[in-house]
Amino acid sequence: MGVIASLPEAVAELVRDGATVALEGFTHLIPVAAGHEIIRQGRRDLTLVRMTPDIVYDQMIGAGCARKLVFSWAGNPGVGSLHRFRDAVQRGWPAPLQIEEHSHAGMANRYVAGASGLPFAVLRGYVGTDLPVHTATIKPITCPFTGEVLTAVPALNPDVGIVHAQRADRAGNVQMWGITGVHKEVVLASRRSLVTVEEVVDELDPRPGAVILPSWAVTFVAEVPGGAHPSYAMGYSERDNDYYLAWDAISRDRAAFTRWLEEHVLNRVPAT
Template identity: 65%
Template sequence: MPRFLALTDAIAEYVHNGDTVAMEGFTHLIPFTAGHEVIRQGRRNLTLVRMTPDLIYDQLIGMGCARKLIFSWGGNPGVGSLHRLRDAVENGWPQPLELEEHSHAGIATAYAAGAAGLPLAILRGYVGTDLPGVNPNIRFIEDPFTGVRLAAIPSLRPDVSIVHAQRADRAGNVLLEGIVGVQKEAVLAATRAVVTVEEVVDDLRVASSNSVVLPSWTIDAIVEAPGGARPSYAHGYYRRDNAFYTQWDAISREHETFLAWMNENVLRKSSSPSPPIRGRRKG
């Protein structure tokens, strides 16, 4: 049974300096509120893992939390660059950022291998690309049965994975629905798992016997954090704030505007969850 904790306590206890941390969510259910608490607590030298770093890792990188990034697509979807990520890579601000770069297929397979307890992931991938030349963790092996050449990468085993989900019941079982991304794999692959949820309920309201449910004993800590995925979205609770994703381009472009925004909206905010703003509610 996971512990139901306040956000400050969950991050203080489960996320340590120097950890390999995965905050997943493929456009949907991105754990922004938890990421902001990591920034407020001033974690340093993190190795951040995420398929699509998105705004939350732009913020963590710009605030100096990260030493290394393992990723596969580092942009602001539909808008353009992640300026803080670019500044760290191109100019070393606020500190240099080591990159371990993959494709989506590679990282998705590496999480699945981590969840399966395998040391490596294999895939039909990276053929002909320059990625193996810049990432020594992409190698090729021969299938012992057919002789086919396949890509091999180490499985991903984060020290801690943090995901956001729609609901938990009071026993600590968690439901995710909509675009479920790699969250199940990221949680099962990790040594520790922290889940923030829109609400803790008596009845999980599992729509189908095939819904994605994380049993209580796969999770270490649950934090009730309504709105915890904003400005990304929580299917059935609120919509993606596409306007904010567009505005982030200007906010994040210069150090001054970025730091002013972070100070106003993250550092000076308490970690107590803001009241939920309920949008179009489904199911």
């Protein structure tokens, strides 16, 4: 499919209250603009999934979008805690937040299982941790061939998978390069998907090591220049380190966060 649409149109079509939504990105190509559009559209009771939730999930949680977070690490990278996340878990503001915690390997394998059409993934992991005690979606499984006790985790098939990439062509084929994390896996695992891109071009020229998501794997493509800010898009933008540092003080205080949200998200209308 890979239909070209505006960001507001794509989010309105894809993201419903109560949906399971994954916005993936590992330091690079994080779909921040899409997260802000979800906030603007007032979505609620979302189950947010991500290997490494950082400030965009902190913002979505603080805005009241989330009911549950499925993750393997959470923080403001290089700075410290996510204070809106902590406030929701510890004090239920602005709404109580359930958590389901895994390891990085467990989350990555759950996406791979989902993308492969399998019901669960098997890995050597979680040994020596207390995660299986606290997370119901981590179970022991015995290998039928060797008798070794391994760990099983259920496949992840989000209702909507959202990633950012460098570019797409007008047919909806997507091209990305650099640190691509689990971009491919989350798009293939999700029931429907949105890829925001720096630009839409007439033709995709070859790039060493580039990942191609064919148009049949993508539901919507939205051209959103700078859509990963404050993270970066290799070849297009640099990481805005000052933003991450400033976020720590903003997010510590509910009133400061609320003012920031009004000024920088709710009162900003993206180009259509």
